[in-house]
Amino acid sequence: xxxxxxxxxxxxxxxxxxxxxxxxxxxxxxxxxxxxxxxxxxxxxxxxxxxxxxxxxxxxxxxxxxxxxxxxxxxxxxxxxxxxxxxxxxxxxxxxxxxxxxxxxxxxxxxxxxxxxxxxxxxxxxxxxxxxxxxxxxxxxxxxxxxxxxxxxxxxxxxxxxxxxxxxxxxxxxxxxxxxxxxxxxxxxxxxxxxxxxxxxxxxxxxxxxxxxxxxxxxxxxxxxxxxxxxxxxxxxxxxxxxxxxxxxxxxxxxxxxxxxxxxxxxxxxxxxxxxxxxxxxxxxxxxxxxxxxxxxxxxxxxxxxxxxxxxxxxxxxxxxxxxxxxxxxxxxxxxxxxxxxxxxxxxxxxxxxxxxxxxxxxxxxxxxxxxxxxxxxxxxxxxxxxxxxxxxxxxxxxxxxxxxxxxxxxxxxxxxxxxxxxxxxxxxxxxxxxxxxxxxxxxxxxx
Numbered sequence: 001x002x003x004x005x006x007x008x009x010x011x012x013x014x015x016x017x018x019x020x021x022x023x024x025x026x027x028x029x030x031x032x033x034x035x036x037x038x039x040x041x042x043x044x045x046x047x048x049x050x051x052x053x054x055x056x057x058x059x060x061x062x063x064x065x066x067x068x069x070x071x072x073x074x075x076x077x078x079x080x081x082x083x084x085x086x087x088x089x090x091x092x093x094x095x096x097x098x099x100x101x102x103x104x105x106x107x108x109x110x111x112x113x114x115x116x117x118x119x120x121x122x123x124x125x126x127x128x129x130x131x132x133x134x135x136x137x138x139x140x141x142x143x144x145x146x147x148x149x150x151x152x153x154x155x156x157x158x159x160x161x162x163x164x165x166x167x168x169x170x171x172x173x174x175x176x177x178x179x180x181x182x183x184x185x186x187x188x189x190x191x192x193x194x195x196x197x198x199x200x201x202x203x204x205x206x207x208x209x210x211x212x213x214x215x216x217x218x219x220x221x222x223x224x225x226x227x228x229x230x231x232x233x234x235x236x237x238x239x240x241x242x243x244x245x246x247x248x249x250x251x252x253x254x255x256x257x258x259x260x261x262x263x264x265x266x267x268x269x270x271x272x273x274x275x276x277x278x279x280x281x282x283x284x285x286x287x288x289x290x291x292x293x294x295x296x297x298x299x300x301x302x303x304x305x306x307x308x309x310x311x312x313x314x315x316x317x318x319x320x321x322x323x324x325x326x327x328x329x330x331x332x333x334x335x336x337x338x339x340x341x342x343x344x345x346x347x348x349x350x351x352x353x354x355x356x357x358x359x360x361x362x363x364x365x366x367x368x369x370x371x372x373x374x375x376x377x378x379x380x381x382x383x384x385x386x387x388x389x390x391x392x393x394x395x396x397x398x399x400x401x402x403x404x405x406x407x408x409x410x411x412x413x414x415x416x417x418x419x420x421x422x423x424x425x426x427x428x429x430x431x432x433x434x435x436x437x438x439x440x441x442x443x444x445x446x447x448x
Contacts, residue, residue: 002077002217004133005029006101008085008093009289013037013052013063024093026057033078036282038063040072051286067350069108070286071135073271081134084108084289086350087392087419102131107419109137112287115295118145118262132218138271138285139216142263143224146205148256150231155201155254158193165190197235200244201257207237208264211272241268293350294333297390297417300424301336309337317377332374334388345374346388346415346427353416355396360404361414363389368404368412375410385410390427393418 007013007027014026015034029037041048041063052063065082072080083104085093093100112119119141132140162173164184170192177189209232213225238244245265250257270285294312301310314335318326334346347370353361371387379385385408393416401414415427 003030003033003079004135005078005080006133007065007080007082008104009065009067009069009082010085011065011082012055012057013065013080014057015061026062027080029078029080030076032076033074033080033282034061034063036074036076037072037080040282040284048284048286050288051284067289068286069289069292070284071138071271072282072284072286073135074282079133079135081105082286083134086289086352087394089352089394089396103420105132105134105137108134108287111292111296111419114299115292116287117259118266120145120259135271136216136218136221138266139212140218140221140224142208142267143212143221143228145259145263146209146228147224149260150205150228152256153254154197154232154235155199155250155257156195156197157199159196159198160191161194162189162191164188197232200238200247201250201254201260202232202235203238204241204244204248204264204268205257205260206232206235207241208260208267210237211267215271289350290348293392294348297346297348297427298334300417300427301334305428307339311335311337314378319373319377328373330374330377332378334390335378342386343379343382344386344388344428345371345378346390347371347374348390351391352394353391353397353401353414355394359402361397361401363414368406371412372406372408372410375406376408379410383409386413387411388413388415388427390415390417392416 005027008025011025011027013034014028015031015038016028037052038054038061041051042054048068050066051068052065055062055064067086069082069084072082074080083101084107085100085104087107088100088104109119161170162176164187166187168188168190170190173189173191180187180189206229209225209228213222213229216222216225245261248261266285270283272283298310298312301308312334313331315329315331317330319328319330321327332345333348334344336344336346338344347367349367353363355361367389371389375385375387379387387406387410389412391414397416401416404412404414406412417424417427
């Protein structure tokens with residue numbers, strides 16, 4: 001039986017009955033589903049160890065989620081969607097759970113469409129992404145991407161065909177022809193090349209559409225899958241997923257199919273708990289919100305300030321050297337170079353500021369020390385060093401946070417972004433830095 005559950009960052013997943021615990025941020029899983037999730041994130045060699053940590057809750061085994069969001073599917077049919085909540089003030093979720101849930105889904109998809117190549121195709125207008133489970137939203141996004149690609153043409157390739165015919169086509173297959181029995185001597189064994197859509201990329205695409213058609217429960221998604229299967233009627237489904245992915249090669253004229261590789265992998269591997277004879281286990285499509293938020297802020301800055309040079313995760317500097325060996329590598333989230341040559345260093349923080357802790361709003365000391373180190377290295381020689389910590393905006397925070405004067409001519413600016421806004425403003429919009437264009441809805445993509 002298929003079960004859809006919703007959880008949030010930093011919630012608890014509990015094995016067994018949790019209704020008696022009285023906890024507001026607890027999601028109960030069946031024993032089978034909990035064991036599958038635990039094996040996925042805590043198993044030996046798992047790359048998802050940072051997704052959740054084992055703990056106890058009222059003497060029951062539990063997992064405490066971290067800042068990862070997305071989907072986890074277990075072999076028993078349980079689907080757990082993990083949504084962001086750091087953009088909300090504590091307690092907001094309990095005041096209006098339905099609105100909070102819808103807002104978190106819509107926010108996550110808006111950020112993914114802006115930052116993840118797999119979701120560049122925005123959901124159609126008839127799809128209410130806020131009210132649909134994340135699982136269905138991802139399935140529909142996959143089909144939308146495939147639809148956009150096949151509209152621009154299905155890749156073909158010359159395929160060798162060997163068959164018996166009444167007339168000659170291509171060349172005669174002499175070894176087979178001389179072995180032809182007398183009663184079939186009038187039939188010709190021929191070999192020729194035919195331009196067909198039968199190639200690894202199209203076979204995987206066909207299998208992806210079939211898989212989505214089987215697992216979706218949304219009528220509109222099923223209808224779209226049927227339409228795509230008609231378009232791909234002459235394409236056989238893949239019979240060896242691993243071999244076809246290994247052979248995925250696209251020529252220059254088929255660049256519009258490039259994005260489909262990630263979509264096919266998501267459905268055939270990440271969203272499929274049973275993969276090609278492997279032991280049944282949970283599968284996951286998960287996103288680190290720290291990285292998503294960083295990419296989203298960089299996207300906004302590039303969009304609203306096109307003349308700025310915005311770099312992410314610059315790793316070519318260090319705080320010092322031991323001889324010729326760099327010591328204490330530095331990696332700021334954002335390194336921004338203005339047309340004037342001024343360098344601005346910024347770090348994005350997917351954390352909640354505390355409105356009642358002014359004037360620093362409970363910023364961690366380590367974050368301030370880190371920014372001071374960035375300024376000393378990346379802004380060496382500048383008379384004024386502008387450093388930024390960029391947080392999600394919360395209700396209760398002032399529209400412009402105070403600037404903190406640091407030693408050595410550095411200024412630490414606390415910037416926020418209102419993620420609920422359809423057109424979020426640049427985190428630097430309130431500062432005396434020239435903007436590239438007016439921030440109006442016409443200058444931004446509402447789906448970004």
